[in-house]
Amino acid sequence: MFPKWYDKWNRDNPVNIYGPALLIGVIGAAVFTASMLVAFGNPVPTDSLQTGPRGTGMSVPEFEADLAEPDPDIALLLEDPPFVPEPGEPLAGDIYENVQVLGDLTDANFNRLMAAITRWVAPEEGCAYCHGDGGLETYAEDNLYTKVVSRRMIQMTQNINEYWAGHVNANKEVGVTCMTCHRGQNVPSDIWFKMGDVNESAMGWSANQNRVTAQSQATSLPSDALETYLLDGEMIGVHDLASRVEGSPADPGIPAIQNAERTYSLMNYVSNSLGVNCLFCHNSRAFYDGAQVTPQWATETLGIQMVLEMNNDYLVPLRDEYPPERLGPVHQDAPKAGCKTCHKGYQQPLQGTNVIGDWPELATTGAPVYEAAE
Ligand code: HEC
Numbered sequence: 001m002f003p004k005w006y007d008k009w010n011r012d013n014p015v016n017i018y019g020p021a022l023l024i025g026v027i028g029a030a031v032f033t034a035s036m037l038v039a040f041g042n043p044v045p046t047d048s049l050q051t052g053p054r055g056t057g058m059s060v061p062e063f064e065a066d067l068a069e070p071d072p073d074i075a076l077l078l079e080d081p082p083f084v085p086e087p088g089e090p091l092a093g094d095i096y097e098n099v100q101v102l103g104d105l106t107d108a109n110f111n112r113l114m115a116a117i118t119r120w121v122a123p124e125e126g127c128a129y130c131h132g133d134g135g136l137e138t139y140a141e142d143n144l145y146t147k148v149v150s151r152r153m154i155q156m157t158q159n160i161n162e163y164w165a166g167h168v169n170a171n172k173e174v175g176v177t178c179m180t181c182h183r184g185q186n187v188p189s190d191i192w193f194k195m196g197d198v199n200e201s202a203m204g205w206s207a208n209q210n211r212v213t214a215q216s217q218a219t220s221l222p223s224d225a226l227e228t229y230l231l232d233g234e235m236i237g238v239h240d241l242a243s244r245v246e247g248s249p250a251d252p253g254i255p256a257i258q259n260a261e262r263t264y265s266l267m268n269y270v271s272n273s274l275g276v277n278c279l280f281c282h283n284s285r286a287f288y289d290g291a292q293v294t295p296q297w298a299t300e301t302l303g304i305q306m307v308l309e310m311n312n313d314y315l316v317p318l319r320d321e322y323p324p325e326r327l328g329p330v331h332q333d334a335p336k337a338g339c340k341t342c343h344k345g346y347q348q349p350l351q352g353t354n355v356i357g358d359w360p361e362l363a364t365t366g367a368p369v370y371e372a373a374e
């Protein structure tokens with residue numbers, strides 16, 4: 001179909017047309033994508049929360065799609081306002097045989113709270129989870145560990161709301177109930193146990209790290225940060241402007257590289273627990289400087305003290321109450337709580353929904369204070 005001289009010329013001068021065609025295709029696609037982005041905007045738009053003064057770059061970016069989607073557990077919260085007692089109404093302490101903590105409640109509020117506890121902790125098993133199948137006349141018995149543990153849980157919840165209001169009501173009334181941690185489950189999510197050495201092929205400090213675990217937040221950082229800072233209560237303080245050259249790492253007053261690694265491990269845990277980055281609390285140019293932090297930094301320092309008290313005064317002493325399968329896999333230690341047990345990846349648990357408003361019984365260690373509805 002072509003003249004002979006053309007076919008011959010073609011055979012003698014082979015040209016690779018695929019290379020240039022691909023190049024033109026790729027450039028074309030890039031130009032097309034860019035013009036679409038300019039014309040219609042970013043398909044995954046982001047928003048950011050400014051956390052520090054202008055010019056410091058302190059902000060927490062988030063996808064708008066994530067911001068628009070509420071914590072699904074909020075839908076499980078029910079309004080259940082208290083019954084304001086009539087003067088002279090008999091109290092649970094007088095009516096029932098073995099009420100050691102909730103004695104100041106009227107019968108109506110006592111039953112309202114029992115029903116709520118069941119929804120929050122044992123919706124499938126019902127009252128029997130703590131009281132057994134024996135019928136109401138056996139409800140005073142303390143035979144089941146679940147009931148004994150619950151009594152202490154009620155005291156812990158009251159203590160948190162009364163004495164740690166600076167944390168759990170930091171911005172407005174939010175508070176905590178059993179629901180904050182349990183979310184309808186017998187065993188709350190995001191509890192933790194001691195891990196011990198995690199790396200069998202190393203000894204000493206290295207045995208602590210270089211293995212991806214939940215507690216190292218899937219990094220090579222140490223896996224013992226939670227027990228060091230949220231159970232043993234060791235001081236955090238690794239960053240200052242003094243030279244380390246003159247000190248010896250053997251001096252306990254000099255923070256070693258290990259302390260720094262452990263601090264970063266904790267800080268990763270904190271950030272993931274709240275779904276924020278480091279700039280939510282710090283100006284990263286000066287981690288050491290308490291004058292360059294946000295108010296949330298102070299809320300966290302209170303949170304660390306609160307968690308230390310929860311673990312040491314309430315959760316660890318319950319160890320001997322639990323059946324063996326509830327104890328830690330390595331050290332048979334009691335289950336413990338951390339930031340994520342309440343926060344579950346949100347800046348504020350249940351996105352700052354007021355959960356305590358309906359439950360004056362859980363807001364104080366003393367007799368509940370009821371306010372007549374306006
Ligand atoms: C998650 C555990 C738990 C569940 C579920 C539970 N309770 Fe209780 N219940 C307790 C605890 C703890 C006490 C003791 C409170 C105290 O000492 O102040 C108690 C005490 C009682 C008492 C007082 C018994 C007595 O004579 O001393 C009654 C009545 C009672 N509960 C009824 C119920 C009913 C009805 C349900 C189901 C709607 C229920 N409870 C579900 C933990 C639970």
Ligand code: HEC
Binds near residue numbers: 147176182188341342
């Ligand atoms: C700060 C978080 C937190 C709050 C608030 C909390 N709990 Fe717990 N609860 C825990 C942890 C941690 C455990 C230990 C988990 C385990 O049993 O393996 C636990 C265990 C329990 C258990 C034992 C469950 C089982 O099957 O082993 C019961 C029952 C219980 N809690 C009831 C309550 C009640 C009732 C309230 C509210 C008055 C409450 N909890 C509030 C953290 C919490």
Ligand code: HEC
Binds near residue numbers: 239267270274297
């Ligand atoms: C929710 C707030 C918060 C977030 C998020 C946070 N931190 Fe911290 N950070 C603190 C608090 C509070 C302390 C001090 C605790 C204390 O002294 O008891 C601290 C201490 C530190 C220290 C030690 C400072 C010193 O004085 O030696 C370093 C380093 C640090 N954080 C790094 C980080 C990094 C890196 C991230 C991100 C992965 C991060 N932080 C995320 C609140 C936060």
Ligand code: HEC
Binds near residue numbers: 304340
């Ligand atoms: C017992 C449940 C509980 C535990 C455990 C807990 N928090 Fe909180 N935290 C709350 C509640 C509830 C609020 C909401 C207070 C408000 O907004 O008024 C809150 C608020 C905060 C805030 C302020 C957020 C803001 O938007 O201003 C920070 C920061 C924070 N928590 C950090 C921590 C850290 C870090 C830990 C672990 C050391 C921790 N929390 C453990 C319940 C808890």
